[in-house]
Amino acid sequence: MQTLDQLNTQNKRVLVRVDYNVPLKGDVIQDDTRIQASLPTIQKLLDGGSSVILMSHLGRPKGGYEAKYSLKPVAARLSELLGKPVKFIESLPSSPETLAATQALQPGDVALLENVRFEQGEEKNDAALNDALAKLGDAFVLDAFGSAHRAHSSVSGVAGLLPHAGGLLLGQEVTALSKLLDGAEKPYVVIIGGAKVSDKLLVIENLLPTVDRMLIGGGMAYTFVKAQGGKIGKSIHEDDFLDKARELLGKYGDKIVLPTDTLAGDAFSNDANTRVVPTADIPDDWEGMDIGPDSQKAFTAALQGAKTVFWNGPMGVFEFEKFASGTNAIAKAVADLGPDTYSVIGGGDSVSAINKSGQADRVSHISTGGGASLELLEGKKLPGVEAMA
Structure with a gap:
């Protein structure tokens, strides 16, 4: 698996697939473990002079916008954790408006896209959506171990169109579970x-x-x-x-x-x-x-x-x-x-x-991936991990 250290991200717009599928009650996040788990990769990219464009899914929307599945509350919490503003881009990830917003980012900026499952082609690994997502960045990092067992556009589809690497969390998960x-x-x-x-x-x-x-x-x-x-x-x-x-x-x-x-x-x-x-x-x-x-x-x-x-x-x-x-x-x-x-x-x-x-701080490793953890331990190959080769 290609690692972050093998990827040139200096002054690049880096598209990062994270796992922000967090439990929400209204617009209040009940557990931010998955958001916190993404911070080391984001910080490493920022320290290296990148602008960071984050994308994730949340819940199971039916192929279009649903307010209860918006990632807007996540952007607010991520901003608190990073100690800097996080731009939330409300338009669909594949839209011209989103492309323009990402192209305007400067080194050190962080943006979060709206729920990628609002795109009907996401779970179909649609080629047109893959192309649209790839235009948002100069490189791609997969750090969403919890989604690595899905052959979706934002997980493995875009990886074939951009220089890519596994993030720090993905590497830790694969090593720990292996x-x-x-x-x-x-x-x-x-x-x-x-x-x-x-x-x-x-x-x-x-x-x-x-x-x-x-x-x-x-x-x-x-x-x-x-x-x-x-x-x-x-x-x-x-x-x-x-x-x-x-x-x-x-x-x-x-x-x-x-x-x-x-x-x-x-x-x-x-x-x-x-x-x-x-x-x-x-x-x-x-x-x-x-x-x-x-x-x-x-x-x-x-x-x-x-x-x-x-x-x-x-x-x-x-x-x-x-x-x-x-x-x-x-x-x-x-x-x-x-x-x-x-x-x-x-x-x-x-x-x-x-x-x-x-007792969480007294065990060796807590995995952020439910289905992905199980599939790895079933002996299956994970599409997202395979795409990082």
Whole structure:
């Protein structure tokens, strides 16, 4: 992968694809982790005499302008973080107005384009849009690891038309996650959570042969428990994946660790009545909402001595305070392993959980890429990374 140090950016307009797909409530940013993660690349370009033109997507607009998906609030927050004005260009990225605004930039200036997914050709990797975007800059930098698995115009399409390189964040992400695939130091423990087996099946299958233990929590655990013949009440599960769960348990049962007890609720609500029950014997009208106290202790014990840890997905419905205990216990357990353990947190919910738990500064790497992290760990090639060759 070409790096920033190999790209001539002196007195150039540099088009930078960043990942500013941040959670918004109205026009208030709820978590600016992804914005902060882009600062080192932006600052390096500014220090080198570039003008910087940033582009990103936000949310899932339906192929046109939608005010709730505007990046205008991001420009304001980025200006605060950089300590200098950031010009927000409100016209469509492919428009003549945007081209004129970018051509007027001087070295040291920073501009942010409007949401690139307002362009109908973005997700189609449209050749005409690629050409229009390429006219905005003299060079292209991909620093949006969270979008690197997308073959979109702003990710890989424009890269073929301009001198290009991977940004500092992209390089850090690829290096950090590759350590989980190639010769990871053992013992190697993976913690997988979240709602669905189907979302992470390929990661599970790709990593199980190489790890020493895989701890499975969250909603996906109930598919495995049902596959073993357990009673899971109304707990979320996927009947279509019972056979696959049985297959994995039959082949890797000595590695897979499932929760033995569950904090169940009588409703999907923070106000639900709760009780701790065996995971394989949840009452009919109740549903599993979090791993129980015995499982928290067992998972913590299984992590002891690990030299490499990867965690993706919460242990329960951690958005509800009543059901956050399991996820917080895992966050603390991973953080407590200390600097001798290489620990990586990946996935949006896991990142939110580690941030909320106050343990974020005690792990080795927090990935900004949800789907991209998973696809890399599935063993897939990422179009954005390939385009930086």
